[in-house]
Amino acid sequence: MRRTMRGVPPRLHEVAFEGGLAVPAADGSTLLTDHYFPRAEGDFPTLLVRSPYGRGLPWAPMYGILFAEQGFHVVLQSCRGTGGSGGASALWQNEAADGRATVAWLRRQPWFSGVLGTIGPSYLGYVQWALAQDPPPELRAMVVQVGLHDMHGYFYPGGAFALENALASSLGLAHQHRGLRHFIGAVLRLQRHAPKIARTLPLGEAYAPGLGGRVPFLEEAMAHPDPQDAHWEGVDMGPAAARLTVPTGLITGWMDVALDQTLQQYDRLRRAGCDTALLVGPWTHNSALQQGWPEVFAESLAWLRAHLYDDPSGLRSAPVRVHLGGRPAGDDDAGQGQWRELPTWPPAATGRRWYLDADGSLSARAPEATAAPLTFRYDPADPTPSVGGPLLSPKAGHQDNATLEARDDVLTFTTAPLTEPVEILGPVHAEVLVSTDTGHADVFARLCDVDERDRSTNVCDGLQRLRPDHQADVPGEDSGTAPTAVTVAMSSTAHHFPAGHRIRLQISGGAHPRFARNTGTDAPLPTATRLRATVISLHHPSALVLPVTEAEGADAAN
Secondary structure (H helix, E strand, O other), X not given: OHHHOOOOOOOOOOEEEEEEEEEEOOOOOEEEEEEEEEOOOOOOOEEEEEXXXXXXXXXXXXXXXXXXXXXXXXXXXXXXXXXXXXOOOOXXXXXXXXXXXXXXXXXXXXXXXXXXXXXXXXXXHHHHHHHXXXXXXXXXXXXXXXXXXXXXXXXXXXXXXXXXXXXXXXXXXXXXXXXXXXXXXXXXXXXXXXXXXHHOOOHHHHOHHXXXXXXXXXXXXXXXXXXXXXXXXXXXXXXXXXXXXXXXXXXXXXXXXXXXXXXXXXXXXXXXXXXXXXXXXXXXXXXXXXXXXXXXXXXXXXXXXXXXXXXXXXXXXXXXXXXXXXXXXXXXXXXXXXXXXXXXXOOOEEEEEEEEOOOOEEEOOOOOOOOOOEEEEEOOOOOOEOOOEOOOOOOOEOOEOHHHHOOOOEEEEEOOOOOOOEEEEEEEEEEEEEEEOOOOEEEEEEEEEEOOOOOXXXXXXXXXXXXXXXXXXXXXXXXXXXOEEEEEEEEEEXXXXXXXXXXXXXXXXXXXXXXXXXXXXXXXXXXXXXXXXXXXXXXXXXXEEEEEEOOOOOOOOO
């Protein structure tokens, strides 16, 4: 695998390897650990990589070998209860203590120079934030790639259970550490069972055949939707960023499932005055480590050399670099192609409102508040499907939304063709007035770029779950039917809408199976068996709010 890698720098050192080292965990159980190191004399900094997914492919070549070639000791460790390590796996609960125990073991190794960094993607980023709760003095740098800090936020973005991603990540956590052959079989099994899981109730029973049996942490997540539940105590490692002084590089993609959490991490680090850098590419969670790997590796290596070797020569001058969607490479005066380098994120922008009108238009002028509401029926027996977006599957990313937008349960609002380009950089949201006939509903909002051929491509989106206690208290009206103001956070983006294109907003009642369908009842997610359709009405004024960069799009949609 290492020989097939392209776009990475030539090796500086031959690599040696010690496998299966026994490192004591916080509870005394054994954490199996592999050690990669340069075959050369001298002191080298150490990188700690802790994984619940095993220590073989792809971690061994991508982290063990590649970084050891560049002059680092790499300690690649299986988390407790995975990959042959002892103890019982308990998602998130032991990572801080076991990380500290591993650092204590490092201090006793003759080759450890006292200079430590951490690196890794996804859950390998989560364990870094766990160690950062009480960072050891040796920790000089972190590189969090497409990484999470809050497991509840991952399972319940916007308050609805992220079914498709939860199944995929549970598959990885339950099976990947058992070896490549076993994992491939588990992937194929889930692919066979996924359609049936999506349409069968109760969900708490339907999922098990697809994952080869019951998965306790997944069932616990389904059973505890409330972030204040005692089950989630200690799960959010994000507050560590607000007090961290360890230089931290952050890497994500616009279609990454961890995008919003990464941007939260950046904001907290920046406000704390911590040295930080942000790279956001045109990637999904998986493609960042595939097509995006040369860029991700170069960014990571430059950050580690700067802070572990005191060699900043590879750092860029601007702390933030983002990919700008919708614009061909080389199509700007600065010669930066599709990338923008910025002093901070988000840059200065004007929150411009485009109002939803009864005729399906999206314009800068608000309609009369007395205009009739727009209504559609969401039926969980025929749930509005998900198309593309931030997923852990090959279906992720930008897709043609034509089939989705043709459905009766999807409302679309579209501008006239733009007379000049509109460029947006920052968080996107919709402010909608919503009523339902049941009090139970989800509001899914998606921003799309519609080209001259009428192809509608998703840019960013988000979902917000409503419950009866969220409905407005309007005297003389039933709580289920009174309109309530709902803000749907639609994530963040950097996107260029060319002149002649149109801006479109979709509104629907779900995106299934990306999100578990709203059953329309109070029944708990794992045990619900009854489906109830909901009529959802949009009232005026409702608006799409876009972060238009200054001097862009002032009159484009008027």
